[in-house]
Amino acid sequence: xxxxxxxxxxxxxxxxxRTESAAKHTFRHERRKEExxxxxxxxxxxxxxVPLTLDRKRTWDDVGSDDENLLGLSVDIERLxxxxxxxxxxxxxxxxxxxxxxxxxxxxDEVDSMIMTDSEEENDNEDEEDDEGNSKTRQSxxxxxxxxxxxxxxxxxxxxxxxxxxxxxALAAKFPTLFAPQTTAPKILITTxxxxxxxxxxxxxxxxxxxxxxxxxxxxxxxxxxxxxxxAKFASNRNFTALVIVNEDQKKVSGLDIVHLPQGPMFHxxxxxxIEGKKLPGHGTASEAFPELILNNFRSPLGILTAxxxxxxxxxxxxxxxxxxxxxxxxxxxxFVRRHRYVFREKRETEKPxxxxxxxxxxxxxxxxxxxxxxxxxxxLKLRRVDKGIQRSSGQEWEWxxxxxxxxxxxxx
Numbered sequence: 001x002x003x004x005x006x007x008x009x010x011x012x013x014x015x016x017x018r019t020e021s022a023a024k025h026t027f028r029h030e031r032r033k034e035e036x037x038x039x040x041x042x043x044x045x046x047x048x049x050v051p052l053t054l055d056r057k058r059t060w061d062d063v064g065s066d067d068e069n070l071l072g073l074s075v076d077i078e079r080l081x082x083x084x085x086x087x088x089x090x091x092x093x094x095x096x097x098x099x100x101x102x103x104x105x106x107x108x109d110e111v112d113s114m115i116m117t118d119s120e121e122e123n124d125n126e127d128e129e130d131d132e133g134n135s136k137t138r139q140s141x142x143x144x145x146x147x148x149x150x151x152x153x154x155x156x157x158x159x160x161x162x163x164x165x166x167x168x169x170a171l172a173a174k175f176p177t178l179f180a181p182q183t184t185a186p187k188i189l190i191t192t193x194x195x196x197x198x199x200x201x202x203x204x205x206x207x208x209x210x211x212x213x214x215x216x217x218x219x220x221x222x223x224x225x226x227x228x229x230x231x232a233k234f235a236s237n238r239n240f241t242a243l244v245i246v247n248e249d250q251k252k253v254s255g256l257d258i259v260h261l262p263q264g265p266m267f268h269x270x271x272x273x274x275i276e277g278k279k280l281p282g283h284g285t286a287s288e289a290f291p292e293l294i295l296n297n298f299r300s301p302l303g304i305l306t307a308x309x310x311x312x313x314x315x316x317x318x319x320x321x322x323x324x325x326x327x328x329x330x331x332x333x334x335x336f337v338r339r340h341r342y343v344f345r346e347k348r349e350t351e352k353p354x355x356x357x358x359x360x361x362x363x364x365x366x367x368x369x370x371x372x373x374x375x376x377x378x379x380x381l382k383l384r385r386v387d388k389g390i391q392r393s394s395g396q397e398w399e400w401x402x403x404x405x406x407x408x409x410x411x412x413x
Contacts, residue, residue: 054332057409070168070301071386071398074410077166077299162295164311167304174397178260178308185290185315186241188212191231193247195219201253202246204276204377208326208339209244209313210290228259229390236262242313247271256381258309264389265397267309269335269381277339277376284341286375289322290315291339296329302398303330303413306383324375333413335381340372383413 003009035042050056061073063080172179188209192202194217206212217226226234228245235243240261247255253274258267277283293314298307310328318324323343329336347353347369353361354368388395404412 054408058411059407059409061410070171071305072302074300074412077168077301077304078163080168081166160297160299162298162304162307164295164304164307167308168301171301171305175265175305175308177263178265178305178312182312182316185211185317186313187239188242188244188313189231189235189240190214190244190246191217193217193245194225196246196248197251198246198248198253201274201276205244205246207286207288208377210288210315212244228257232259232261232390253379255384258313259390260309260312264387264394266387266390266394267306267383268385268387270384272380272382274379275377277374277378280374280376280378282373284373284375286324286339286341287322289319289324290317291322291324291326292318292320294325294327294329296327298330298413300411300413302383302386305386306335306413330413333382333411335383335413337377337379337381339375339377341375342373343371344368345371 003012035045059074060076060079063070063073063075167179186209188211190202190205190209190212191214192198196202196217196219199214199216203214206214217231218224228243232243242261243257243259245257245259246253247257249255253271255271256269258269260266277286291314293311295307295310298304307328314326322341324339324341327336327338327340329338345368347367351369354365356362382400384400385392385396386398388397398412400412404410
């Protein structure tokens, strides 16, 4: 029955909420007592209560290991590598078994070649057995692949470090200069679009990319307007390894065009949430030392290609003594760029210990914690297009389209 008096309804609602809150408090208090006596109960509860996010529901395209057109597909590189290794092992076993069968057949032919005749019934039986074997293998494959719920309740995290050595051979053959071993420090030329006003923001990128120089693009009415191809040729003749063009929209940084010299490819990123280091709370001042580079969660062929581009922009040998690190974290095809200075300090009593992906405490670092100070600049990148050469006229290897977001559980990087 509905209470007509508003004040009475309000008091009844407050009383009900207090009762529910007291019941929750009592339940949690009793649960804490039980978990203190038996720590395995807490581990089981945490394993069950992992949220089922889109990252954990991520799906992949099922393709063969010999497919060369992997750049536009969402393929797990690690699973593809394991699949190829399994196929190679199966081929070796088949060759060995074939050699043994040939030897047995030769021995049987020497005994009596007229006795060994195959009938149609035996062939039919063998075909039926093959069909049954194929259906069993398909069922076993389906059982081995984890479901979305099983992936969500697993103790491993949805993000992981990028393994650059798992690049497919077809991808490395298509971009040999980008996948070549990096022996020297990169040299980067930074510029802007024509008639740009972002000179201050462009200079900030010279602190982010070591061994880089900023050159303004002329805005004079009677001066020659150099094209991107002319600038790339100018830079490659002077031993620059990359060209970075800062794009502008309404006097804000809206995009980055990165050209891998001398002949491409060219990557087009849109930029959002750009914040320079001085506007960050508690920011620090960066030094000119070579930072460390951390690449997280680039798992598809396109992601590996993008990770190799970022790798070519920073020196291969960082200055570890200065404790500076640049992190590029990919999540749902958005690349979050952060730069920090870190320091190792003693763990306080109120802080939690360092744990691994299984949730267990790592031995040897029980009393150590890491303190971070952000240096900036901070920004978010989204890959829009990969050109074969320099600019759109050279053709596209990959291009982002709106229909790619119709399936929310499939990501490109």
